[in-house]
Structure formats: structure tokens, C-alpha cells
Amino acid sequence: MNSSAKKRTAKIEQLGSQPFGPALTISRYRLANGLSILVVPDHSAPIISYHTWFKVGSRNEQPGKTGQAHLLEHLMFIETKNLGEGEFDRLLEAEGGENNAATWVDWTYYYENVPASAFQVVVDLESDRIANLVLSTDRVASEKEVVESERRDRVEDDVDGAVSERLYAMAFGREHPYGWPTIGWMRDIEAFSPDDCRRFYRAHYAPDTATIIVAGDIEPIDALASIQRAYGALAPGKRPAAKPVRIPRLRGEKSRTMYWPTPTEKLAVGWIAPAFADRDHAVVTVLDQLLVGGRSSRLYADLVREREIATEVRMSLAPFQATSLLDVWVSMREGHHTPEALRLLDKHMRRLATELVSEAELNKVKNRLELGFLGSLETVPGKAETIGFSETVVGDPGHAFVRLAEYRGVTADDVRRVARGLVASGRVVIRVLPESRRGKA
Amino acid sequence: MGLVEESRAIPIVDVSVIVRTGSLVDPEGEEGLARMAARLVRMGTNTRSAEEIDETIEALGASLSVDVTHGTTRFFGSVIQRNFAPFLEIIGELLTSPGLRARDLAIIRREALAELLAQRDNDRWLASRAFRTLLFGAHPYARSPLGSARSIRAVRRDDVVRFVERNFTGNNLVVGISGDVEGADVPRLVERAFGTLPARAVPEVQLAKPTRTRGRRIVVIDKPGRTQTQMFVGTLGSRLRDADFHALLVANTAFGGTFTARLVREVRVKRGWSYSAHSRLGADREREAWSLYTHPSSENAVDCLALQLGLVERFVRAGVTGRELAFAKSYLIKSHAFDVDTPQKRVEPRLDCEIHGLPASFHERFVEHVRAVDREAANEAVARRLSDRDIAVALVATASEIVEPLRALGGLTVEVVPFARV
Numbered sequence: 001m002n003s004s005a006k007k008r009t010a011k012i013e014q015l016g017s018q019p020f021g022p023a024l025t026i027s028r029y030r031l032a033n034g035l036s037i038l039v040v041p042d043h044s045a046p047i048i049s050y051h052t053w054f055k056v057g058s059r060n061e062q063p064g065k066t067g068q069a070h071l072l073e074h075l076m077f078i079e080t081k082n083l084g085e086g087e088f089d090r091l092l093e094a095e096g097g098e099n100n101a102a103t104w105v106d107w108t109y110y111y112e113n114v115p116a117s118a119f120q121v122v123v124d125l126e127s128d129r130i131a132n133l134v135l136s137t138d139r140v141a142s143e144k145e146v147v148e149s150e151r152r153d154r155v156e157d158d159v160d161g162a163v164s165e166r167l168y169a170m171a172f173g174r175e176h177p178y179g180w181p182t183i184g185w186m187r188d189i190e191a192f193s194p195d196d197c198r199r200f201y202r203a204h205y206a207p208d209t210a211t212i213i214v215a216g217d218i219e220p221i222d223a224l225a226s227i228q229r230a231y232g233a234l235a236p237g238k239r240p241a242a243k244p245v246r247i248p249r250l251r252g253e254k255s256r257t258m259y260w261p262t263p264t265e266k267l268a269v270g271w272i273a274p275a276f277a278d279r280d281h282a283v284v285t286v287l288d289q290l291l292v293g294g295r296s297s298r299l300y301a302d303l304v305r306e307r308e309i310a311t312e313v314r315m316s317l318a319p320f321q322a323t324s325l326l327d328v329w330v331s332m333r334e335g336h337h338t339p340e341a342l343r344l345l346d347k348h349m350r351r352l353a354t355e356l357v358s359e360a361e362l363n364k365v366k367n368r369l370e371l372g373f374l375g376s377l378e379t380v381p382g383k384a385e386t387i388g389f390s391e392t393v394v395g396d397p398g399h400a401f402v403r404l405a406e407y408r409g410v411t412a413d414d415v416r417r418v419a420r421g422l423v424a425s426g427r428v429v430i431r432v433l434p435e436s437r438r439g440k441a
Numbered sequence: 442m443g444l445v446e447e448s449r450a451i452p453i454v455d456v457s458v459i460v461r462t463g464s465l466v467d468p469e470g471e472e473g474l475a476r477m478a479a480r481l482v483r484m485g486t487n488t489r490s491a492e493e494i495d496e497t498i499e500a501l502g503a504s505l506s507v508d509v510t511h512g513t514t515r516f517f518g519s520v521i522q523r524n525f526a527p528f529l530e531i532i533g534e535l536l537t538s539p540g541l542r543a544r545d546l547a548i549i550r551r552e553a554l555a556e557l558l559a560q561r562d563n564d565r566w567l568a569s570r571a572f573r574t575l576l577f578g579a580h581p582y583a584r585s586p587l588g589s590a591r592s593i594r595a596v597r598r599d600d601v602v603r604f605v606e607r608n609f610t611g612n613n614l615v616v617g618i619s620g621d622v623e624g625a626d627v628p629r630l631v632e633r634a635f636g637t638l639p640a641r642a643v644p645e646v647q648l649a650k651p652t653r654t655r656g657r658r659i660v661v662i663d664k665p666g667r668t669q670t671q672m673f674v675g676t677l678g679s680r681l682r683d684a685d686f687h688a689l690l691v692a693n694t695a696f697g698g699t700f701t702a703r704l705v706r707e708v709r710v711k712r713g714w715s716y717s718a719h720s721r722l723g724a725d726r727e728r729e730a731w732s733l734y735t736h737p738s739s740e741n742a743v744d745c746l747a748l749q750l751g752l753v754e755r756f757v758r759a760g761v762t763g764r765e766l767a768f769a770k771s772y773l774i775k776s777h778a779f780d781v782d783t784p785q786k787r788v789e790p791r792l793d794c795e796i797h798g799l800p801a802s803f804h805e806r807f808v809e810h811v812r813a814v815d816r817e818a819a820n821e822a823v824a825r826r827l828s829d830r831d832i833a834v835a836l837v838a839t840a841s842e843i844v845e846p847l848r849a850l851g852g853l854t855v856e857v858v859p860f861a862r863v
Contacts, residue, residue: 023450044450045782086710090701094768096775115778145713152669153716153736159562261665263561263861294504296495305491308548311555333555360500367502371521374453378783435665 010232012037012224018398021377026387026397027220031228034208034236038387038397039223040215042380046115048216049384050122052130053109053392056204058184059177059245059322064191067147067184068200070103071192074143076110077101081132085139088125095121105178106321107392113381116217120226126212127230130205140194148190151183159260160329163430167270170254170428171325177245178320206237211391215384245322248272250426257431259438264311266331266432267338269345271422273326276319277394282406283418284326288315289365290357290415291348292328296364298348299328307344309336321393326422338431352419356412369407373400443631444791446619446784452522454620455785458532458635460514461615461796462608464586465646473553473588474596476509478604480549483507483516485540494531503528509586512646512725513796514608522621526630529618533634536609543598553593560587564664564671564837565736567863571660572673572835576730580651611638617792619784651728653677657750657832657853663840664860670742670843672836674749676828678731679724681797685822686724687810692819693722695761695769696752697733703765704733704752712748714741726797731827739838743846746834750850757829760820773811780807 010032017027020040029037061068077099079085092099097114112122155161165181172179183189214223250272260266274280291299292315303310312331318324330341376382377400390399464475483505484491498505503520505528516536520528560566570585577583588596616631653676679689697704697720708718715735723729733753737745761769781787790804836843840857847855 093699093772142713150716156668263558294499296499311559364500371502
């Protein structure tokens with residue numbers, strides 16, 4: 001596919017290796033053009049998972065151009081100078097492979113899961129689209145419609161998605177790179193031109209902005225030979241320096257009421273939380289699990305099981321590089337109202353901020369987190385994703401095991417200290433009321 | 442009773458305990474009984490309350506869920522390896538000496554009613570539910586394991602106790618264990634956990650054949666303010682035991698089973714109408730649904746439906762091309778590596794054979810079955826099993842904007858149901 005065979009001479013440098021758990025090893029390499037490569041041989045199944053992570057996400061966009069990183073992610077599958085429309089997917093599926101991609105605030109990644117025999121096909125496809133993407137007017141227009149459909153499905157017609165989008169915008173501000181939605185505002189998606197897409201592609205896609213993770217049934221020497229041949233001639237990019245992300249401070253309570261065609265009320269509450277690499281991110285995760293991790297957790301047991309005022313209570317903690325958001329979502333039962341849930345949430349947060357959690361309860365949560373951690377590593381693609389995320393967000397491909405140790409080390413004092421911080425900080429509150437209540441609330 | 446797949450790769454064990462009875466046995470007017478029974482069993486034992494059970498399971502670093510389908514009641518979960526034995530014992534305790542308390546049943550009844558109401562926020566679920574009701578009519582396959590508000594209220598504790606006594610027997614149980622276990626230990630642990638269940642056969646559920654209702658029928662689930670249309674289009678599909686099942690599976694893969702298949706190409710790639718587009722071949726003891734799923738914008742919904750009806754016509758009448766068939770076969774054969782890449786995935790087809798009484802070769806020889814399909818067999822299976830005349834369509838939309846354009850398509854009956862009545 002790449003026709004520049006004569007230039008495929010870029011040197012490859014080994015930068016060391018490190019354990020990934022008790023059984024696996026990550027070896028790190030770099031091509032002369034800056035491409036980073038992490039190889040993890042794992043012969044548990046005759047498959048390979050090939051990930052390409054770019055340190056570009058919606059934080060690299062501008063107000064008025066939101067959703068650019070995600071739209072480009074879609075367009076990366078369409079056409080290159082060497083491959084016609086749809087050939088990328090057709091060649092992969094012909095090998096029995098599957099592929100997809102994801103974009104969030106700090107990163108975009110692409111993956112292929114293939115039988116081990118198809119490794120070379122993947123290397124050729126990925127090295128081609130990093131340099132030779134074609135962004136035609138027709139295809140950009142058509143893919144914008146697909147993204148608009150995705151947005152309607154996940155946001156416009158979905159109460160969870162619509163509330164989450166507003167929560168982030170209120171917490172960080174609509175002009176903050178973590179405050180606009182990664183999928184983009186609808187009017188921005190509609191306005192993108194092929195030139196916008198080309199500029200973004202040229203600015204952010206180059207070998208020196210990418211990290212490749214190869215996990216599975218292959219040895220480093222074989223993987224590297226293919227990668228060196230395919231990527232060696234690609235020139236490094238001229239990426240603009242990333243702007244630092246400002247960390248906002250919430251003061252007091254910002255609240256809003258939304259109306260929706262829903263039979264029951266919903267409540268969403270958000271707090272600014274530590275960056276992913278911060279050890280306190282692990283402490284907040286433990287706090288989150290104490291409140292909603294499983295049927296015996298405090299908030300779930302109180303709201304869903306004992307008082308029966310909610311059908312669902314969940315929390316999520318964003319894994320962002322600069323700072324993150326902790327949010328709670330409560331779906332009320334018919335006849336119950338969000339102020340009840342907010343009062344009880346406050347009660348449980350205050351309790352965490354004043355009373356020390358018992359060792360037994362802490363251990364229960366830590367065991368659950370260990371189960372979740374191990375579950376994420378059950379498959380070869382799961383390992384590749386964990387490594388790619390850790391490398392991109394923290395700069396340490398083995399950080400997942402560091403995080404597991406941090407969970408194990410969280411103390412009752414840590415939980416109380418972090419809970420105190422959250423209780424004392426500002427927050428965002430969104431109440432969703434049924435359409436029928438409009439004008440009556 | 443126990444099937445095992447060992448792997449030392451990750452110190453985790455997955456457990457599935459399956460009762461070979463599901464919601465098909467729910468009596469008329471008590472739909473939801475099997476699901477409520479399963480959840481009541483999960484609640485607690487003769488000696489331990491729901492709270493104690495949850496505390497114990499979660500303290501072990503385990504999770505335990507319950508799922509009820511038409512044909513099965515499944516207790517499934519995972520546990521960190523060091524706590525596998527006590528975890529299995531707790532599941533055994535739940536099944537062999539369930540508390541079945543009236544107080545807990547009242548809680549479950551209220552939960553089930555609240556969950557049913559909450560589903561009204563889920564447009565895809567609403568469309569799927571309406572599709573099955575329209576397609577299967579009075580047949581039990583039309584039922585939701587959730588039941589209805591009326592039937593959930595009608596379930597009494599005596600009904601649940603009878604259901605559990607009749608169906609939770611040793612002969613009706615299949616256990617699958619996968620992951621970091623010593624295979625030789627498993628039979629003893631399974632026997633210790635479930636050995637006291639009565640050894641009694643459970644009669645097979647008598648199931649009528651679903652019948653195809655003539656004509657092309659649409660039900661519009663009316664919901665205000667929709668910007669898109671969740672849509673299912675389909676007809677009766679296949680039985681697992683049909684001799685042409687694999688031929689139909691290959692044909693469906695060519696039609697809408699991969700990202701480069703005909704349906705995806707026409708709906709998403711060429712027109713950008715729907716982020717998701719795929720077709721699915723359901724299969725069970727009797728003929729399940731063959732369905733197409735898309736979610737076009739309200740603006741494109743009628744055109745997208747017309748396109749899909751045209752694609753179904755062409756598929757049923759002309760089948761797939763030789764090139765499409767070869768591609769689908771290659772995809773299914775090569776991607777089979779991902780059907781067996783974890784111990785849990787390896788034990789699943791074995792459980793499937795046990796549950797459905799299929800020969801082991803059904804899954805073990807999957808690749809050979811697919812390889813043997815030729816174009817003639819695939820297209821004959823499509824023509825024999827599927828219909829382009831008798832089609833059910835269910836969609837969630839704002840009715841005032843879509844009903845007239847749907848009627849203008851011609852040859853369709855259109856019914857409107859408010860979303861609060863699904």
C-alpha cells in the first residue's frame with residue numbers, strides 16, 4: 001500500500017521493558033520519526049489487538065469547532081489515496097477482524113482485533129491512513145449526517161445523555177475544553193467543512209503523535225519488522241503546542257431544572273475532582289464505590305432498597321488528564337421528588353466527611369475494585385486498551401497496577417479527607433421534571 | 442451438571458448457574474412470574490437476609506446477577522480467584538434454601554413496577570417491545586420476561602413457591618465454571634453447593650409454532666419531541682434445529698451482519714441516515730425473529746423504512762451474490778477465533794448445547810457448517826424462511842409528524858399506540 005519502500009530505513013530504538021502484572025512484559029520502542037511502540041506478547045489466544053492512540057481529543061478543539069476530533073475519527077475509516085471508499089473495513093472483515101475507535105477529551109484511539117495471521121494487513125492499513133487520508137466533500141457531508149444521527153441517539157433523544165452534557169457544561173463552562181461535548185454541539189457539527197477536517201488531520205495525525213500497542217500472539221521482533229517497514233518513511237508532524245487546561249473552581253451551588261418526556265424525576269449532581277494520575281483520584285473512586293458500588297453500598301441501599309424512592313443510583317468519575325468530574329445520577333420512583341434524594345445524598349456525603357469508614361467496609365470496596373480491575377484484563381483487547389489509556393493519560397503503560405496498589409492503600413482517613421473537600425466545594429445540580437410538570441413546579 | 446473451562450491467565454472465576462426454565466412457563470395473567478421468582482431467590486436464604494447476602498457476596502470481591510429469558514433463568518457472576526469456593530457455596534445456599542419471604546416479594550413487586558415505568562425513557566426498548574408484540578401476536582414469544590403492570594401485581598407468593606419447587610431441581614440445572622480453577626475440584630464443589638436440590642425431571646414446556654400474520658403492518662409508538670426514530674423491521678426467522686440454520690446465518694451475515702454488509706452500506710455509508718444499522722437472526726426452539734434495526738432522523742425515517750422494505754424484497758427474492766456469500770463465510774470462519782478467546786466464551790457454547798439439547802457438534806463444528814454453505818443453499822434458506830410480504834414494523838416517533846407519510850407509502854396498515862401504554 002505505502003509505495004515509499006526505498007525510504008523505509010528509519011532506525012528503531014529499544015527504550016526498555018517493564019512488567020505488566022505477574023505474567024506479561026511490555027517492551028517499549030521508538031522509530032526515528034518519533035513513533036512510539038509498545039509490544040506485549042500474550043499467547044493465551046491466537047489473536048492480536050492493535051491499538052493506535054493519539055494525544056488528541058476534544059480538548060484540542062476551539063469553541064465553534066467542537067466535535068472536530070470525533071468527526072475526524074469517523075472519517076479515518078472512509079478513504080485514503082491508496083484505498084477506495086469502504087476498503088479499509090472490507091479488508092479487515094475479510095480477515096475476520098473487527099475494528100472501531102473512540103474519542104474523548106484527552107485522546108483518540110483506533111483498534112483492530114484480528115486473528116494473528118492478519119497482523120501485516122493491520123499494519124499496512126493503519127500506516128496508510130495516518131498519512132494518506134482523503135477527505136472529499138461528499139464523504140465529509142455524509143459522515144456528518146452519521147455523526148448527527150449518533151448525537152440524536154445519545155443526546156437529543158436520551159435523557160441521560162442530555163443531562164450529562166449540561167452537567168459538564170455547567171461545571172467547567174461552555175468555553176472550557178472539558179465543558180463542551182466530545183461529540184460536539186449540533187450546530188458545530190453541521191458547520192464543518194472538508195477544509196476544517198483537513199487542517200485538524202494535518203495538525204494532529206503524524207507518527208510522533210501516536211503510540212502503537214501490539215498485544216497478543218506475536219513476538220516483538222516480528223511486530224517491529226512489519227511496523228518499521230510500514231511507518232519508517234513517514235515524516236514527523238508539526239503539531240501545535242497544546243494549551244494547558246485551566247482548572248476551574250466551583251463556588252456555591254449552580255442549579256438548573258430541565259423538562260423531559262419522562263414518567264419520573266431525575267437528579268444529577270457534579271463536583272470537580274482530581275486529575276486521573278493524582279492519587280486522590282483513587283481515593284474518590286473508593287468513595288464512589290462506598291456510596292454506589294453494589295447493592296450493599298450506602299446510597300444504593302438507602303435510596304433504592306430501604307426507602308424505595310429511586311430505581312437507579314449511580315456515580316461516575318471521569319478519567320481526565322488535567323482534572324475530572326465526579327457525578328451522581330438518581331432516577332426517582334414515581335411519586336418521589338429530587339429534593340428527597342438530594343437531602344439523603346448530602347447526609348451520606350457529610351457522614352463520610354465526619355465518620356471514619358470501618359476496615360471491613362473499606363476491604364469490601366477494595367475487593368470489588370480488584371474484581372473490576374481483573375475483569376478489564378480478561379481479554380487481549382482489554383489489556384491493549386488498558387495499556388494504551390495508561391500510556392496516553394499518565395505516561396506509564398503499566399499504571400493500572402499502580403492504581404490497583406493505590407486502591408489497596410486507601411485509608412479511612414483518606415476517604416474522610418477527600419469527602420471533606422467535596423462537601424466544602426461548590427457543585428452543580430440538575431433536576432429533570434416530567435414535561436407534564438412544566439409551569440407547575 | 443457442571444461444565445468447566447480452566448485458564449490461569451487471570452485470577453478470576455466466572456460462574457453461570459442456569460435453570461432450564463424461563464418466562465415461557467409464566468401463566469397467562471401472571472407474566473413476569475419467572476423473573477420475580479428468580480429475583481426472590483437472589484434476595485436471601487432461610488437464614489440470611491437480602492442485606493446479609495449482598496454484604497457477603499460483595500465482601501468476597503464478587504458480583505452476582507440474575508437474568509431471565511424465555512427459556513432460562515440464569516444466576517451469573519464473577520469472583521476473585523481466592524474466594525471462588527465460598528462464592529459458589531452462597532449461590533448454592535440461595536438455590537437450595539431460598540427464603541422466599543412475602544416481605545421480599547412485595548419489595549420485588551414494587552421494584553419491577555418501577556423498572557417497567559423507567560423503560561418508558563428507553564426508546565429502543567419501546568420499539569423492540571412493540572415489534573415483538575406485533576410479530577408474535579398471541580404466541581408466548583411476544584411476552585416480555587418483565588411482564589406487565591397488571592400481571593406483576595397478580596403474582597402471589599404461593600405462585601413463586603410453586604415455580605421454584607417445580608423448576609429448581611438438580612436435573613433442570615446446568616453449571617458453567619470458567620477461569621482460574623482447578624478443574625478436578627469443581628465436581629466436588631458443585632455437588633456440595635447444589636447436591637441437595639431434588640433430583641427430579643422437569644417436563645419440557647409445550648410450545649406452539651409461531652404463525653406469520655399476513656401483510657405489512659406498522660405500529661407507531663407515539664412519543665412527543667422525538668428527533669429520531671428507533672425502528673425495527675422484520676419477520677419470522679429460524680429454529681436452531683432447522684437444517685438450513687447455518688445457511689440462513691451466513692446469508693444474514695452478508696445482508697446485515699457486518700459493517701460492510703448490504704444493509705449498512707445502503708443505510709449508513711451511502712446515505713448517512715443512521716449511526717447503527719444491522720440485521721439479526723434470532724433462533725430458538727421455535728422460529729424466532731429476523732429483524733433489521735436502524736435509528737434514522739425523523740426527517741429520513743419514512744425514506745429509510747421504504748429503503749429497508751426494498752432491501753428485504755431484493756434479499757428474499759434474489760438472495761445474496763456469490764461474492765457476498767464468500768465474504769460472509771470468510772468473515773465468520775476467521776472471526777471464530779474471537780468466539781473462543783476467553784474461558785468464559787469457551788464454556789458458553791457448551792452451556793448452550795446443554796440448555797437447548799443440541800449435539801456438541803453444533804458449536805464444535807461451526808466452522809465446518811459455515812464452510813459447507815453454498816450460494817444455492819443460502820438463497821434457498823432465505824426464500825424458504827423469510828418473507829417480504831408479511832412484515833412487522835415498530836417505530837418510536839412523534840405520530841403527528843409521521844403517520845400520514847407512512848400511509849402514503851401504500852400497502853401498509855398503520856396503528857398508533859401512546860408510549861405510556863407500551
